[in-house]
Amino acid sequence: MQNVESSLDFGWFILTGALATVQLTVFSCILALMVALLTGIALTNQSLFVRAAARTYVEFFRGTSVFVQLFAAYFVLPFVGISLTPIQAGVLALGLNGGAYGAEVVRAAINAVGRDQREATIALNLTRWQALWWVVLPQAVVLMLPSFGNLAIEIMKGTAVASLITVSELTFQAQTVRSQTGDTAVPFLLIMATYLVIASVLMSFVRWLERRFGRGIVNPGM
Template sequence: MENFEASVGYGWYILTGAWATVQLTVFSCAVALVIAMVTGVAMTRNSHLLRLVARFYVEFFRGTSVFVQLFAAYFVLPLIGITLSPIQAGVLALGLNGGAYGSEVVRAAINAVGRDQREATIALNLTGWQALWWVILPQAVVLMLPSFGNLAIEIMKGTAVASLITVSELTFQAQTVRSQTGDTAIPFLLIMVTYLAMASLMMSFVRWLEKRFGRGITSEST
């Protein structure tokens, strides 16, 4: 009985880390989405400078380890007067890293919109930005959603690296229980199930968005 109560207590302790994981996931995805949209659009513009800056950002954050980016956010930024909490450092690193990968998704989706759509915007005498906002992006978003869903799940799984800077998320809590009890199987089995449940919820939400946005595009085109 005592072992059962202890197991329940440790299980609950591990699950309390889910809130930190959710926070990291939501805020990191928000940062990644904003950066991906801005950078992805910049890579499709005619400005050579915009494309150059966007490409440098993408190659830098895709070409360096998220571990290094996390440590830089938490340990290096204070050297120049920018001190972040562990959660803030985790959100910054994961958001910037995810945004670099998301930028390519945005760029590819925009370029995938049919040439006839672009020609129609010229016929309507729309400016480049009006065409992007009112015609190109609404269609591109539908193409982006599956890849953005996968990226969100990768960011969610990547939140485990935040345990390295003492963020009390799922992995950190499981490691704490393992060090205190010597039990490895139950703590990590529990967080595996929790990650799977969170990923399933996220993909269900993305599929709903696909249907919702897809319906809107279909109704507009008929």
């Protein structure tokens, strides 16, 4: 009986890490989405300087490890006067990393909108930004959503790296239980199931967004 109660206590202790995992996921996804939209639009800008700056950011964060980015956010930024909490450092690293991948999704979706749609905006005498905001982006969003759903799940799984800077998320809690009890199977099976539940919720939300934004838009690439 005592062993059962102990197991339940450890199980609850592990699940308390789900709150930090959800926080990291939500805030990192919000940051990644904002950065991806801005950078993806910049990648289609007519200015060579703007495109070059956006491309530099994308290649830097795609070409370096998220581990290194996380450690830089937490351990290096204080040297230049920017001190972040473990959660803030995790959100910054995961958000900027995810934003670099998302930027390519945005760029490809914008370029996939049909030429006839752009020509129509010229005929209507819309400015470039009016055309982008009112015509191109609403159609491009439908194309972006499936890839953004996959990106959100990758960010959620990437939250495990935050355990390296002592964020008490799922993996950190499971490692703590393993070190105290010597049991590996149960803690990690539990966090696997928890990650799966969170991923399922994310994908259900993305599918809902796809249905909502897809109404009235058929074959946006045509």
